[in-house]
Amino acid sequence: MASSRIRTFPQRISGAMAASLGLLALLVTVRCNEQVPVIMWTSEGISLPRQAPPTAGHIVGHQQLASYLEKALDVGPRNVVLFLQDKMSIEDFTLYGGAFGNKQDGVFPNLEGALRSSSSPLVLPAVSWPASNAVIGQLQDQLDTSPLYMDPDTLSQLRLNASSPALLVFRLPYGTGSDLLSAKETLSGNDEVIGQVISIMRSQAVPYTAVYTGLQPSRKEAAALSVEGGLGGGRSLLQSRGGYKDRWRNRERQQWAKEKREVYAPVEFKEDDRTCMLLWAKGLTVGILRNNRWEEHDLTPATFGEGVSPRLHGSDCDKSKARLVLNYENVLGHRSFKLVFVMSQRHYKVSARRWFTLDAVELEYDGTKATFNGSRSIYAPAEYSYRCHSVTSFRWPLLVPRSAKDPANQWRVSFDDFQIQGFNLSGNEFSYASDCAGFFSPGIWMGLLTSLLMVLVLTYGLHMIMQLLTMDRFDDPKGPGISVPQTE
Template identity: 55%
Template sequence: MAGSRSSSRVPVMAVIGLFFALFATRSSAAQVPLLMWSSDGLPPLASPAAGHITSNEQLSAYLTSAFGSGPHTVLLFLQDKLSKDDFTVFGGVFGNKQDSAFQNLEAAMQSSSSSVTLPALEWSDSSAILALLQEKLAVSPLLVDADTLSHLSVNTSASNLLLINLPYCTGLDKSCKKVLHDNDEIIGKVLSIMKDKNVPYTAIYTGLQPSRVISETSFSSQPAGRSLLQAVVPDVKAPIMFNGTGSGPCIMLWAQNLSVSLSSTSEWTDLAAQTPSLTGSLCNNSNSLLVLSYENFTLRFAMSQRFFPVSGRNWFTLDTVQLEASGLTASFIGSRNIYAPAEYSFHCQSVTSFRDTLLVPNNTNQNTTQWRLNFVDFQIQGFGLSNGTDFSYASDCAGFFTPGIWMGLVTSLLMLLIFVYGLHMIMQLNTMDRFDDPKGPSISVPQTD
């Protein structure tokens, strides 16, 4: 999600093009890419999971941190249409810098102090990004071009929003690559003028709407065919976030499946496919409670953090998970197995209450002893959210020494012992210290009849 400045000589557009290709998604939601760089510096932004679509709320939270204080001059290069395919097709992905249609953009991002790349920004309206910048900067946009900007006096003591509109190919007169190359020349000219004026700036390059929208229905109508080498990227759901009294989220949870069952024979119900209500959730510096209320079920995740003198740091634990259904409540203890440093998140591929139990049942009620929980690809964090939009570094439940590693270590140790034993036997071989004299009398052995 975020790209930082690098000293590598590989063309930036090649990296961005491959980055967009790797983060391609089959979601039917319309998306536009967004590139952002600054001459002064930008707040860090963590990289997302593959297929992640940045929501307008996440972008708004990041712009708040970027433009939170002081005046800013923002250059908004707003192209009529733009998609990540434009970078992968026309950006010189295979390292041919001369073939790239974004040479000035590449040079600008490479020379900037920091940059941010959003390959898939949720798109809903053509004026969304402009309205969002107006809100954050509290100024109206000023439509300019390169010639106008060269004669414009920019007041750096106040915020400025300079809008530069860029066309897109229509297929009538110019090829898309030619149009994008001309737009890149305009970007280079504008940035050169800002450099000559010695005005610090933050530049954003995005589109009014996507140039290519790939609907998921187009895939379902195609025959499956031979799919051995096909890579299928599943849709990635947004994490569940609860906003406390502060400015951003204080609890985050994500799971591929949140399955519950009220008996060993009943069917599983996946709650992750439903949208919960977070009423009743709370968080502070020592305790967090996430309440997920669904139509027929309620899940409560109670977490706490405290200081451990032995390790010299704060740790958080998932104390209990409660499942409420039909007026009954089952409680499961997780504090003995589910824990992590307070500034980390906790992740586990499988969290269950019935197999390799990380959640231990703590309810003697006869009606709830058969209740079961099964969380797949589970990640939760109740404290120390760094940027308010992504999980912190994850402490995983998987042990380092897997059965395969143990087998390799034991086999290697056995072969080492055999080698050492053989070497020891060789070192114990000694030559004879006395030999027969060939010039002396021979040894005769008398024969008897």
């Protein structure tokens, strides 16, 4: 993408074309398998202090990216529009952005127009993709507000306030496979979405800060091949000159790979070679009350982990209902034990959209069924997954026994870092999560309680003032003094 404000993109081809392209290939491909670009700009008419972009070849990490965002939001608009693409690499811009003079083939006209009209654009071409993956969390912490997942139609009905911070998230897809035409068409469609959002924000006259980035790189395999096969010995020479920096990068890569191995895959149920349901949890625990004491059993090792394949027979799903059955043996003295998640989705007229609910969590053991109802607390839009840090039946319960006589009263369940999705899955990954975090944070409760205390003090003071009585006798300096008998 060619723009006078984007210093890191190639803009002209000089006589030393071979050397320039060689250097560009080196900078782009050496480590773009771990990099995602981040583009920031402000709405037209908003001027911010310029932030110096990183030097060529420098990789922006978590702390430096947080610093860039913090400096932009400290003085800039706190209505943030985040365009979050599933995958993104700098090669997407060099291939499809018309960077080498073929502007008629560029697929980013709206993005280029936004950068040209902004007085404070910032392009970070090489951001560590774990850092870009966490950009939504960093924005949420700095704005102290929850993200709102939007589309252009929903945004047109929303009325924003310049004085109240808002984090508007627009999820953008990316073409899969090796079909370059598919990726180009997808990026062109994403640019149209960016143009629609910018047009709506301009019509509402609300200043905003925009961020465009991806969750992970889109050119991992191509980058790795180009480094191994194209650069050859040049790559070894670069590493030998790198010294400490290369050793540090290798250590960082190994640490990231270790952390990635420790995160096990979710439970996946397929029907007709299509992923139908996904379940993940850091811990699954069930307990039963026997002799006035709780006996617990951890189901996590038998459900998740490398080489673990839980038995899912009895599971089924369709467009409106889903049932995920986890089968176990020898759990708390029961030879046969099943943990069942019953879900459904339907259209709600009030919200004018479809929602899915976790209707029940059932425990089936030796012919007996214990049922916990979860539909009142566990729900999410049908396009999202549901995630919660803790789902239990005994401590701030989200799951409650169906009735007072249900066997579930003798059981308790606990799910840590729980995430589930039973509808509208694309591939074998969760859709974006709807978190169970409540609206009232500890800070809000402290403010409400403090305000209530001040109102009570003010009310008491007004009440005491209203109880003051005016004297019914006054002393006349020209007449005799008032005598007040002691007997009154």
